[in-house]
Amino acid sequence: MTCRYDVLVVGAGPGGIAAATAAAEAGCHVCLLDGNAAPGGQIWRGFHAETAGRTPQAKEFLKWTARLRQTQCEVRQGWQAVDAPRRGTLRLESSGSCRDVEFGKLILATGARERFLPFPGWTLPGVMGVGGLQALVKSGLNPAGKRVVLAGSGPLLLAVGASLQAAGAELMGIYEQASFASLAGLTASLFAYPSKLAEGAHYRLKTRRVAYRTHSWVVRAEGRGRVDSVTLTDGHNQWSVDCDWLGCSYHLVPNLELALLLNCRTAGAYVEVDRLQQTSVPGVFCVGELTGIGGLEKALIEGQIAGWAAAGRTREALALEPHRRRQQSFAHRLDRAFALRPELRRLPEASTLICRCEDVPYSVLERCSSWRQAKLHTRCGMGACQGRVCGPATEFLFGLRGQGWNCIGPRPPIFPAQVSTLAAPAGAEDRSVPVG
């Protein structure tokens, strides 16, 4: 493996694959890095398997990976970026071994994770993310015959409901916290995006025998040692549903850690980029969910723009501008439609754990005045997940109290790493002068 690339792409989801493909087709020496065992990211998870080739989504994945394979791009699975020790260098780790890689241009396509909001019982085994449940099913978990409740917010609810139902799960109901009016508004605006409208209609048709209730949310989960029932509300009434698994998450939040480590400026919840997807740091680009939660098509368009731009092919990049604007406006619509209702801030009880790594309860955090103080005094966000779960949760729960609860990224290493990785001196790979 050569250790200096013209263009280094982090994350092999749709955005990263499109970026690496465009840059490599433009003649650059490109490396695509990914922490997972197989390419595809979350939305294309499991599509590398031969069995997945039939669905339209899998065909899109196969089309892109075939195009990528035609290029000279090096694809490295199982490598996680943990630090940026110098300008123009990333430090990577893979099952205990470490390596520094230099780059001319860097494209971040690190995607998004689910937003989890705490409620009594959310730490019980059997309570998972909506996408988490789907990811586990894609990696071998058999949902056949399991009673499943899906709740929270976002387009993922219907998509996952449809796929679980197809796999034989007994769906006990899908509960969306957004109001009917807000979803009706989104649906009306989707007539400008026929493919997305068709996708939504397809999922709803597949789950038509299952109740899909808007304006309703989980109040608590109960069970001894594992979840066996969920209590929901519509703001007036409460009711309980028995289940084996509860999938509950509230739309998505971008994985900003690496972008923040590199000092990329953010605007609101996302990384600020220009028309070429370039961040406030010259030579560093961000694509896909990092710049707004918009899904597959947005990631593919932005990935191509960044790939072309990183290769210096500005004209090709700017040709995609109308598509980019369209997809960004879709992302804004999603954010508005699935905005979180204030009632969700009142779900935790005093003893409800907010930080699952360090078991910090709500009552203790409530006394803190900022995220920094919470970290220092309670160890909230200092555990193994480094605030990836409790950070977005506390930002929502306490964010109205002031700027101090805005989540700041973790310090390096941004993923748990071996001590030897952190202490590694500039190795033999680092002979050439880094270019920023």
Add this chain to the structure above:
Amino acid sequence: MKKIRAGRVQSMAEFCSISVNGKKLQAPYGSSVAAVMVMAQEPCRFSVSGEPRAPLCGMGICMECRATVNGVPHLRTCQLACAPGMEVVTE
């Protein structure tokens, strides 16, 4: 021995024997250790205050699925495929 049926990876129809907290299980090749732990209803870890915990995010972010595998502690089982003879212990 208990056989854990797979979801999508079932077509591979190949099983390997792994042990979870001493229990012998037949896990489908290609499935993640986390998926097998959920099917077997075994917690992956106990939290600092002693609560049992199981996978949450399924994508290597939340760290709730950490367990000791073949003596190596703190491995994210959702990112780890089952292999013959694997010994998984709740931590």
